[in-house]
Amino acid sequence: MPDARPRLRADAQRNTEQIRRVAIDAFQGRGLTVPLEEVAKAAGVSKATIFNRFGGRIGLIEAVIDEVVANELYAIVDRTRAVEDISERIAYYITAIRDLQYRQPAANDVMLQAYPHAPQLMEICRAAGEINDELIAAGRVSGALRPEFTAGDLHAYIHDNALALKHGPRPARDDYDRRTRFFLDGIRAGR
Amino acid sequence: MPDARPRLRADAQRNTEQIRRVAIDAFQGRGLTVPLEEVAKAAGVSKATIFNRFGGRIGLIEAVIDEVVANELYAIVDRTRAVEDISERIAYYITAIRDLQYRQPAANDVMLQAYPHAPQLMEICRAAGEINDELIAAGRVSGALRPEFTAGDLHAYIHDNALALKHGPRPARDDYDRRTRFFLDGIRAGR
DNA sequence: AGTAAACTGACCAGGCGAGTCAAATTAGGA
DNA sequence: TCCTAATTTGACTCGCCTGGTCAGTTTACT
Numbered sequence: 001m002p003d004a005r006p007r008l009r010a011d012a013q014r015n016t017e018q019i020r021r022v023a024i025d026a027f028q029g030r031g032l033t034v035p036l037e038e039v040a041k042a043a044g045v046s047k048a049t050i051f052n053r054f055g056g057r058i059g060l061i062e063a064v065i066d067e068v069v070a071n072e073l074y075a076i077v078d079r080t081r082a083v084e085d086i087s088e089r090i091a092y093y094i095t096a097i098r099d100l101q102y103r104q105p106a107a108n109d110v111m112l113q114a115y116p117h118a119p120q121l122m123e124i125c126r127a128a129g130e131i132n133d134e135l136i137a138a139g140r141v142s143g144a145l146r147p148e149f150t151a152g153d154l155h156a157y158i159h160d161n162a163l164a165l166k167h168g169p170r171p172a173r174d175d176y177d178r179r180t181r182f183f184l185d186g187i188r189a190g191r
Numbered sequence: 192m193p194d195a196r197p198r199l200r201a202d203a204q205r206n207t208e209q210i211r212r213v214a215i216d217a218f219q220g221r222g223l224t225v226p227l228e229e230v231a232k233a234a235g236v237s238k239a240t241i242f243n244r245f246g247g248r249i250g251l252i253e254a255v256i257d258e259v260v261a262n263e264l265y266a267i268v269d270r271t272r273a274v275e276d277i278s279e280r281i282a283y284y285i286t287a288i289r290d291l292q293y294r295q296p297a298a299n300d301v302m303l304q305a306y307p308h309a310p311q312l313m314e315i316c317r318a319a320g321e322i323n324d325e326l327i328a329a330g331r332v333s334g335a336l337r338p339e340f341t342a343g344d345l346h347a348y349i350h351d352n353a354l355a356l357k358h359g360p361r362p363a364r365d366d367y368d369r370r371t372r373f374f375l376d377g378i379r380a381g382r
Numbered sequence: 383a384g385t386a387a388a389c390t391g392a393c394c395a396g397g398c399g400a401g402t403c404a405a406a407t408t409a410g411g412a
Numbered sequence: 413t414c415c416t417a418a419t420t421t422g423a424c425t426c427g428c429c430t431g432g433t434c435a436g437t438t439t440a441c442t
Contacts (some may be wrong), residue, residue, distance in 0.1 A: 010440065012387075036428065045389075051432065153369065159359060160354075168351065169353045182377040183377055199419095203418075226400095228399075239421060
């Protein structure tokens with residue numbers, strides 16, 4: 001997509017790119033709710049410049065969300081759909097999503113719809129919700145999942161996890177992974 | 192325990208009791224973090240009176256925490272210990288704790304140690320942690336639980352649930368109960 | 383050199399909740 | 413009933429945090 005905006009002055013161009021870069025870093029490390037003052041400081045500009053160049057937090061998020069979260073999430077979705085066996089597909093997806101949630105605080109902000117006025121952020125949520133539904137439907141038809149397990153249950157599980165990671169202490173990685181397995185075992189058909 | 196404090200004037204006595212009553216109600220409905228301004232208003236007094244009579248939020252919590260949460264939690268612990276079969280004991284406890292968490296926002300604030308400077312609140316946490324350990328130890332010895340399931344896993348589960356209930360939407364009761372069962376099935380030995 | 387683009391530091395506003403205190407009110411004892 | 417200590421209160425401050433603004437200053441381009 002060609003840049004339809006009027007050409008920026010050199011300093012504006014430079015600042016815009018610096019803010020983008022710093023924001024990606026900050027969002028990936030600490031989530032989408034990191035104070036703009038801190039992003040500005042790290043970029044060596046005034047907070048007002050973020051408002052000037054991006055219109056504020058929503059604009060900034062929209063400018064970087066693909067690189068921060070969306071690309072990775074869509075890759076998970078694609079790879080999930082490529083898994084042949086339904087049972088394994090579900091296990092793959094849930095493991096991969098939980099991994100993303102563990103590593104990317106911004107992913108949790110997306111899943112929690114922290115900024116509902118950000119169109120791209122909401123589109124990512126929609127896409128994630130879609131694959132949830134798809135997986136659960138396939139899992140039930142194939143008999144891989146317990147019949148009483150719903151798409152709402154998966155949604156709640158991911159959402160609860162996002163809340164726990166956002167508001168609580170960060171669990172040790174191996175503990176976290178072990179708990180993924182407990183969950184998967186609890187929803188698998190055959191009990 | 193006889194009241195060791197000097198006898199209060201009639202209005203002070205009346206206000207103290209009214210604040211206590213209202214606080215129990217407020218904490219049970221909305222958790223321990225309900226604004227003191229609202230407790231005061233509901234009690235028909237000024238917020239400063241809560242500070243005068245109870246020293247502030249911590250004092251107020253300490254004054255009512257038994258009635259708000261502790262009595263019920265200790266009853267769960269007692270009843271849990273009375274269940275003979277280990278597997279059923281664990282299932283009973285987890286179900287009962289989750290029930291308490293669902294019904295009592297204040298229980299979640301306790302489990303999250305929202306006010307670490309409140310001695311009684313912290314004592315309740317300690318007691319809850321103790322039975323967690325006890326149950327998991329017994330469950331592993333008896334073979335009722337998967338050997339890799341730890342007391343830390345149970346603690347995290349309860350803690351995460353508290354965070355989800357505190358910060359997220361309130362799930363429908365039957366959804367919530369179903370998810371309890373998925374969890375129990377996921378940690379049960381035999382897979 | 384002129385001037386519009388762009389930046390900025392200081393400030394405002396809003397939300398929320400804890401906490402304070404001089405003035406006002408109440409209650410109890412003489 | 414009066415006096416006065418006990419008690420309450422309304423108004424205010426403070427702290428935290430973040431979004432957002434704007435007149436004056438600086439920068440870059442022609």
